Amino acid sequence: MNIAQGIKIRMGNRSPYTLSSSPQAVGSRLPLLPWLYRVIGIPHVNLQVRLRGNNLYLLAEGRDCPNRSLIFEQLVRSLSKTQIETLLPPSQPKIYQVILYGRRVGEPRPQWAEVIHLAQIDRYLENLDDPKTEAETTVAIELANLGMARRGRPDAIARYLSEALTALGVAVRASVKSAALPEETGLPQTANLASVFSSTASLTPQALLNRLWVVCESAYSPDSTLLTETIAQNLRDLELDGFRDAIVFSRVRGETEPEWVLRVDLTPPQEMLKDWARWGDVEALTRLMNNAVRDQGVEIAATLMDITLHVTAQRTDAPEKERVFAAIAPLIDTIAPQGIHAMAVYGLSGTPNPMPHLSIPDAPVWVQWMNLPAAEHPALSESTRQLAQQGDLSAIAFLLTRQLNPNLDTQLATGGIRLQVRQKEDLLHIMTDAPVCPPQSQVGTKVAKYIRSLNLPDVQGVRIYGRRSGQKRPLWSYGVDFATRDHLIPEATPEFAASDAYVGDLLTKEPGALTVPEFEDTEPTIWDRLIEAIQGGMARTRIFTIASETAPNTARATQSAAPNEVKAAIVWAVLGILLTVQADWLLGQFVKPLIAAKATPTVSPAPLPPEQTALPQLSLQKTAGFDVIGSGFTQSGQTLMTPGSDSTALLASPLKPKAAIDTSRSPYPTFNAPQLDEKFVLYRQYVAQNGVPDILVVGSSRAMRGIDPVVLEQTLATQGYPGMRVFNFGVNGATVQVVDLIVRRVLASEKQPKMILFADGLRAYNDGRPDATFNAIVSSPGFRKLPEIATESAPNPTQAFTKPLETIARTNTTVVDRYQSFNDQLLQQAGQLSTVWNERDKLQTLLKRGLSFSFAPTASSEPDGESTIAQDGQGLIDINGFLPISNRFNPVTYYQKYSRVAGDSDADYANFNLDGAQTQALRSLAQYTKSQEIPLVVLNLPLTENYLDPYRRDREQQFQQYLMRLSGELGFTYRDLLENWKNTPDYFSDPSHLNRYGAHAVSTHIAKDPLIPWRKR
Structure with a gap:
């Protein structure tokens, strides 16, 4: 070397x-x-x-x-x-x-x-x-x-794995923890490696198993396909007793977040053979019987004919009947194979037949017959395939496992391809996983063909997924419908656990805590001590309090003296009033001379005469025959954008004409949301010209900029859905409450679309942040007169759906009016005492001029196009309601202009809560669309890797679980696109909004998604 x-x-x-x-x-x-x-x-x-x-x-x-x-x-x-x-x-x-x-x-x-x-x-x-x-x-x-x-020594296991991985520059550490795993799968999910269940009182002895944690570290990020099968095979070769599985983390040295996670099933090969033999697998039964008679030098072969298992026991000299039968009879009786009623054992002498399963021996030395439990117990009498044809999911899973793992040795060595089967309504969902993700080309069609051959009752289609063992979400999906299905009420994809043995305790609640407890350093750092000292000092001023449970003792001592806190509050209040009065007096003295001074008139220079530019005499007449050209630049289609020589070519649809709408001339009252007013008028115009859209896109600015109606229409046409019409009703600042209000109240009088596509993200569902847009709408004149608008074209929706919003409207109107009256009286009284109140407009103008002069913007501080566009898209929205943004997000230049906001300081994630008014609005929306037979599809739109820091990623994982749960409960379709293009900044205009190129990619992707119930016109 x-x-x-x-x-x-x-x-x-x-x-x-x-x-x-x-x-x-x-x-x-x-x-x-x-x-x-x-x-x-x-x-x-x-x-x-x-x-x-x-x-x-x-x-x-x-x-x-x-x-x-x-x-x-x-x-x-x-x-x-x-x-x-x-x-x-x-x-x-x-x-x-x-x-x-x-x-x-x-x-x-x-x-x-x-x-x-x-x-x-x-x-x-x-x-x-x-x-x-x-x-x-x-x-x-x-x-x-x-x-x-x-024997399960973690240091020895690490050394054993290191011998195979060191050549790749991978270092290994291992730890063993007792994992008390309840047998039911309804447990909360956790992934902190230090977490184990504290109570085992209700657990069976079989559940008290060990879990092996393995951390592979390297100076680079190794490809998972190079390591996963090697690690799985080496760990399974150990045949560890008392271990259920191993969790393997691969990470780059010095980082806390793993590059990938692998779960290895450590069930011993002998136990796996017994599980398969229980289903009547002849090959597994043969291996178990050979293991039982190995000390006798006898070779066993078996073949199944109808309901009888024929077994030959052969060696050079005739085997002893009693000894052979005593070894295999208790084994087979204990296993009780499914669908096998009897066993016939034949004793043979001579050289073993290389293919003994083809025929029953003509002249055996001896024969022994044995009845098996299936002959007496009805539950065991039917074969595994018969059970599968009746819809038994466990039998289906076993048969598919054997279909996908024809080589038994390979399956025992690595664990092979494992399956989980779930049924939702008339769809069968099948998850496949292995140390290396099973290839879709080899698995998808094979599984679908086998399921079709079973002729399962009440199953009209199958959805197959593939992932690497240990992953939560699939890497690919494949779907086949066996018959024409009713897509009116779509069913969501079920959530598959990381394994059937327990529910996803590989999911991370704290992405940083992904190290085995033995490797963690819990000693407080100098920075922690400094923060604690600053907190203590601020708490002693009695202005601040420490909300954390880990507050130092000094702060807790200050909080215990309630009378002192009241005195301190009074003192600070008096000081605040004195400071306000003094500031008002000083501003009055400052403003009066400036206002009294007369402004010097300024003379504007006369405009210069326009410069005359000589132009060549060119003919601008249209060439003859131009009108009859049927191809060329006048045809619509995709546009390939190449902004510069160093830019990557990106696909985007041709720009549509911009919508020119003057909302001030609208006959409808304002909703206190200019873009909602504009979209309402634009939607009415669209319906008048094109008819009701087949697909209505709703959501906030992320939906308005992230779903391109033209691309969606064109791609759906290639998928067998021609002539579809799509309108984007995205509104800046929209939340679930706003979307619910738009669908159930604002558009209730219109003809309903055939599908609603709710595209947004966590911000729209977070109840912890104020819903300013919704509050403004429900206090608007437009909302108060909404019933009048709703009755112009069609009757109101049912009372069950309108009553809650009417109640909200009355309540908000009363509260707003009372607050406005009180506020006006307070301002009038305060103005009489102030020296500058009557001149406040002039003071504001002076201050603005002073600040604009002192802080004149430079080239580097001017906001780029995306900050302006993000305001409301005024004048840029096209006739389909889409806002096409061409800006491309460059992390380097973007964060030179704008400060990076951490997730824990982001107002969109503040007071994170998914159980409140927004959730109730989602329930109302789902119930309404279901009653109207309108499929509801919820999309979680992509974000950039720069935006998904550990704090945001943790909330996003909780948000995904929340939507998965509600999709199954409320019957809408949920598709998660959060991380699909996280490393493609050219698809974004800023860290959290897609541009027109990203909208093209997303629209193309969802149009080809077989799990979204698109409906033909």
Whole structure:
């Protein structure tokens, strides 16, 4: 093995440095090389070291090849007295092996090599004192480590895995935790690796199993396909007893969030064979019987004919009947295979038949018949396929598992492809997972064809998904309908757990806490102490209080004195009033001279005469024959945008004509939301010209900018839905309450669309933030007269749906009117006492002029187009209600202009709550659309990776679970697109809004989604 001249190690934020062959070069920085030179103590020997994974490589070279036994002995004796980790950086993974090489200077390959297992250093010392053969020592050490790994020792398991992964530069750490796993699957989900259930009183002994946690660290991000099967096979080869599964995290060294997660089923092969044999699997039964008679030298073969299992037991001389039958009869009786009523055992002598299952032997030495439990118990009498045809999901899962895993050895080695089956209404949903995600081309059509052959009752279609074991969401989906289905009321995709044994405790509630408890450092940092000191100081002023439960004792002491707090509040109130009066007096003295001064008239210069530009005499007449050209630039279609030489070509639809609407001339009262007024008039115009849209897109500005009606119409036409009409009714600031109001009240008088596409994100559902848009609408003149508008074209909806909003309207109107009256009286009284109240408009103008002069905007501080566009899209919305934005998000330049807002400071995520008025509005909307037979599809639109910090990502995961739960409960379709294009900034105009290129991608994607119940016209 070639050894590099040195390695670079990074400690925290320090600069990298190199372990070179010269001890003086690193003697003051890292004690490893000086220590090695000292303990080896051979002059004229040059040493080079390299750290890779959990291994330390040491190359010794000189003019003559260094003495192998001398270096080995010196190093072994020294390592027995020194912890090598003390000589390495704290961030370096634990060292499991030291590999020694020796060669002459200039030779390309070493002449000798030795391996020192640090966990077995005592055995090396014994061998030095009592020499044995090298082979015996090596084999004994390897067997000892393998034995400890099979007994479940986490350090031995880590060393065992490290031997296979170190070559890839992957370091391994392992930990074992008792995982008390209840048998029912209705538990809350958790992923903090330190979390275990505190009470096991209600658990059965079978549920008290261990879980193995494995953390793989590397200096880069390895491809999961390179590691997952290797890790799974090595872990399963150990045949660990008492372990249900292993959770493997791969992460880049120095980071807390894993790159990927893998779940490995550690069910022993013998137990897996028994599970399959229970379903009547002949191959599994044969292997179990062969294991039972292996000590007799008998070979078992079996074949199933109708309901009888025919078994041949053969060896050179005839096997003993009683002994063979005593070994296999209790085993088969205990298993009680499904659908097998009897077993016939034949004793044969001679060379075993290579294909014994093709026929029953003609002249056996002996025959023994045995009735099996299926002959007596009706529940066992039917075959597995018969149960599957009756709709038994467990039987279906087993049959599909055997179909997808034809090679039993491969399945036992890696766990193979595992399946979960769920049925929702008339759809069968099947999740497939494996250490490497099963390929859709090999799995999707095969599963669909087999399900079709079963002719299942009440099943009109199948949806198949694929993912890597341990993932929550599928990487691909495939759907087939066996008959024409009723798409009026769509059913949501069921939520699949990470495994059937327990519900998704791989989901993360705290993305940063993804390390095994043994590896965590809970010691408070200097920064934590500084924050606590500042909190204590602020709390002592009696102005601030500490809301956290972990507040220091000093703050708690100050909060306990209630009378003192009242006194402090009075003192600060008096000081505040005095400060206000003084500021008002000073402003009055400042404003009066300025107002009294007369403004000097200014003379505007006369406009310059327009410059005359000579133009060439060119004919601008239309060329003859231009009208009859049927192709070329006049045809509509997709536009390929290439803004610059360095830009990536992006697809976008041709720009539609802009909608020119003067809402002031509208006959309808205002809703206190200019864009809602505009969209209402635009929708009326659209319906008058084109008819009612087949698909109505609703939501906030994310929907208005994220769903392109033209692209959706064109793509749906290619999918077999021609002539569809789509209108985008997105409104800035819209929440679920606003959408519910638009659908059930504002548009209730119109002809209803055939589908509603609610495209938005968490902000629209968060009840913790004020719903300013909804509050403004319900206090508007338009809302008060809404019943009049609603009766212009059609009767009102049923009273069950209108009553809540009417009640809200009356309540809000009363509250707003009373508040406005009180506010006017208070301002009038305060104005009489103020010296500047009557001149407040002039003061405001003076202050604006002063500030604009002092802080004149520069080129770098001017907002770009996206900030202006984000206001309301005035004049840019097209005739289909879509707002096409061409700006492309560049994280580097964007955050030079605008400050980065962390998730915990973002008002959209403030006081995060998903159980309030917005949820009630979603329920009302779902009930209304269901009563009107209008499919409701809810989309969670994409966000950028820059926007999804750990705080936002945690809330987004809770939001996804919330919508998955409600989709099944309320009967709407939910599709999650949150992270589909998170690493494609060219699809966004800012961190959280799509541009027209992103809208093209999203619209194309959803049009091809087989799980969305599109309806033909």
